[in-house]
Amino acid sequence: MQLYGYWRSSAAYRVRIALNLKQLSYDNLPVHLIKNGGEQHSDRYKLLNPAELVPTLIDDGLTLNQSLAIIEYLDEVYPEPSLLPQEPAARALVRALALDIACDIHPLNNLRVLQYLTGPLAINEAQKLQWITHWLSTGFAGLERRLQDTAGQFSVGDEITLADLCLVPQVYNAQRFALDMSAYPTISSVHHHCQQLAAFALAAPEQQPDAQ
Incomplete structure (x- = not known):
């Protein structure tokens, strides 16, 4: 199994956690998103992932992109421990929380968005930081309210899930x-409990071979 990613990529980080939780061995293949104009734009990498994004997972001849699709694939093929509840309503709730983050919060602060803001749109660093914190705080405010109704030790009860x-x-x-x-105590509590687990700690950006 091979995982193409970047140490600071949130999407690759998600997949690393899943692989660690399931105790799956894999080759970690760095794709530097900044050096040489961004290695994700190279002809070689575009053959694997035409979207020019990370992560990309290769498993037994199958090439997959999109972190949530990769994680659900891993969950179906390597089902222990399960990252989605069996009960349909709980399963949908976990997916909704995951999508709140992966689709509504993360993309607005993704590297290519920030590069476009500071490049063609020519905003300065102070304005970029204002953009980042505005969308993070907006997204976290809604997520905090949701988790107040769902969280135990983790986002949904006391079992680790995709969320x-x-x-x-x-x-x-x-x-x-x-x-x-400080405005997000439930988010912070869930984060704290996750960070006590080796699967999360070992997936952290600073633990990756390409960390700089």
Whole structure:
């Protein structure tokens, strides 16, 4: 199994957590998103992932992109431990929380968006930080309210789910940009419980071979 990713990529971070939880061995193949104009734009990588994004997973001849699709594939092919509840309503709730983060919070602060803001749109660094913190705080405000109804130790009750695999990388991003987390005690509590587990700690960006 091969995982093409970047140490600071939130999406690759999610997949690393899933692989660790399921105790699956894989080759970690770095794709530097900044060096040489961004290695994700190389002809070689575009053959694997025409979207020019990370992560990309290769397993037994299958090539997959999109972190949530990859994680659900892993969950079906390597079902222990399960990352989605069996009961349909709980399963849908976990997916909704994961999508709140992966589709509505994360993309607005993704590298290519920030590069477009500071490149063609020519905003300055202070304005970029204002953009980042605005969308993080807006997204976290809604997520905090949702988790107040669903969380135990983790995002939905006391079992790790797909929602937690999305939450932890997003909190990492928030901390990186010095977002005040005091307004989000439930998010912070779930993040704390996740960080006590080796599968999450070993997936952290600074633990990756390409970390700089």
